[in-house]
Amino acid sequence: xxxxxxxxxxxxxxxxxxxxxxxxxxxxxxxxxxxxxxxxxxxxxxxxxxxxxxxxxxxxxxxxxxxxxxxxxxxxxxxxxxxxxxxxxxxxxxxxxxxxxxxxxxxxxxxxxxxxxxxxxxxxxxxxxxxxxxxxxxxxxxxxxx
Amino acid sequence: xxxxxxxxxxxxxxxxxxxxxxxxxxxxxxxxxxxxxxxxxxxxxxxxxxxxxxxxxxxxxxxxxxxxxxxxxxxxxxxxxxxxxxxxxxxxxxxxxxxxxxxxxxxxxxxxxxxxxxxxxxxxxxxxxxxxxxxxxxxxxxxxxxxxxxxxxxxxxxxxxxxxxxxxxxxx
Numbered sequence: 327x328x329x330x331x332x333x334x335x336x337x338x339x340x341x342x343x344x345x346x347x348x349x350x351x352x353x354x355x356x357x358x359x360x361x362x363x364x365x366x367x368x369x370x371x372x373x374x375x376x377x378x379x380x381x382x383x384x385x386x387x388x389x390x391x392x393x394x395x396x397x398x399x400x401x402x403x404x405x406x407x408x409x410x411x412x413x414x415x416x417x418x419x420x421x422x423x424x425x426x427x428x429x430x431x432x433x434x435x436x437x438x439x440x441x442x443x444x445x446x447x448x449x450x451x452x453x454x455x456x457x458x459x460x461x462x463x464x465x466x467x468x469x470x471x472x
Numbered sequence: 473x474x475x476x477x478x479x480x481x482x483x484x485x486x487x488x489x490x491x492x493x494x495x496x497x498x499x500x501x502x503x504x505x506x507x508x509x510x511x512x513x514x515x516x517x518x519x520x521x522x523x524x525x526x527x528x529x530x531x532x533x534x535x536x537x538x539x540x541x542x543x544x545x546x547x548x549x550x551x552x553x554x555x556x557x558x559x560x561x562x563x564x565x566x567x568x569x570x571x572x573x574x575x576x577x578x579x580x581x582x583x584x585x586x587x588x589x590x591x592x593x594x595x596x597x598x599x600x601x602x603x604x605x606x607x608x609x610x611x612x613x614x615x616x617x618x619x620x621x622x623x624x625x626x627x628x629x630x631x632x633x634x635x636x637x638x639x640x641x642x643x644x
Contacts, residue, residue: 327546349586350558350561350562350565350587351554351555351558352541352544352545352555352558352559352561352562353562353565355545355555356544356545356562359546395565395569395584395585395586396586397586421569422565422566422567422568422569422570422573423569423572423573423584424569424570424573425572425573425574425576425577426576426577427576427581428573428576442570442573443565443566443569443570444487444488444491444492444566446491
């Protein structure tokens with residue numbers, strides 16, 4: 327897999343911590359591989375929206391990658407609950423069901439961005455940098471400043 | 473045959489499989505199936521409810537499933553690996569989700585249920601209203617089958633007016 331310049335947290339230069347939420351183990355593993363190619367770390371995983379909420383509270387990751395169609399509680403509802411309690415939470419929806427209505431609903435209910443499956447690493451990479459904003463820094467720049 | 477409804481599934485399969493396998497695919501065959509569905513190997517089923525109702529089964533023989541899953545995973549997976557079944561479910565989810573996104577933007581509203589592993593040897597027989605369309609995609613890793621059995625759900629107003637539900641695939 328292509329390697330990207332690592333994206334680090336600007337506050338401490340540490341790897342960005344991710345919570346991956348998807349009911350598919352296969353999808354979680356694939357997303358994990360992509361994240362590692364960005365220099366990120368998997369803080370935790372969840373297979374449904376209910377677990378995602380409790381895992382967010384426990385881990386306080388920098389970014390949540392959230393599927394939509396899941397058992398128990400769907401991703402948009404889980405994103406809304408996480409953001410209501412933690413307005414600083416950065417939730418990126420990652421779903422194959424990327425129709426306009428769904429995208430708008432996700433953004434209105436607190437998600438920061440939407441990435442269509444199958445995930446193209448270069449697209450997710452740009453989204454991560456955008457969502458982190460000034461809280462993220464590409465490793466080469468961090469190294470130059472250190 | 474309502475190709476405007478089938479085309480999004482073909483386009484989605486092309487996009488997802490070509491990207492994941494990093495090689496082009498082509499449609500090997502397209503047929504109608506009136507008999508009960510017979511599973512070929514590792515099969516994932518996705519149900520839809522709403523303006524269009526029914527199910528779609530994504531089916532690969534075990535060696536093909538292992539080869540396709542290995543390509544998507546970026547590592548060699550044995551046929552027996554649980555991840556192979558997970559991969560087939562996720563591929564079904566991605567292909568059907570992409571097709572549904574297009575149909576939804578065209579004005580159809582429905583809910584996609586999470587994919588389930590289809591373990592029965594045989595599925596329900598097609599009915600007068602729901603006839604299954606079987607698409608075979610030839611990929612560099614083997615044949616991938618998609619069995620689509622959907623129909624328009626009639627509204628209360630249509631039912632009151634005596635409108636017969638329209639089959640997904642028009643037999644005429």
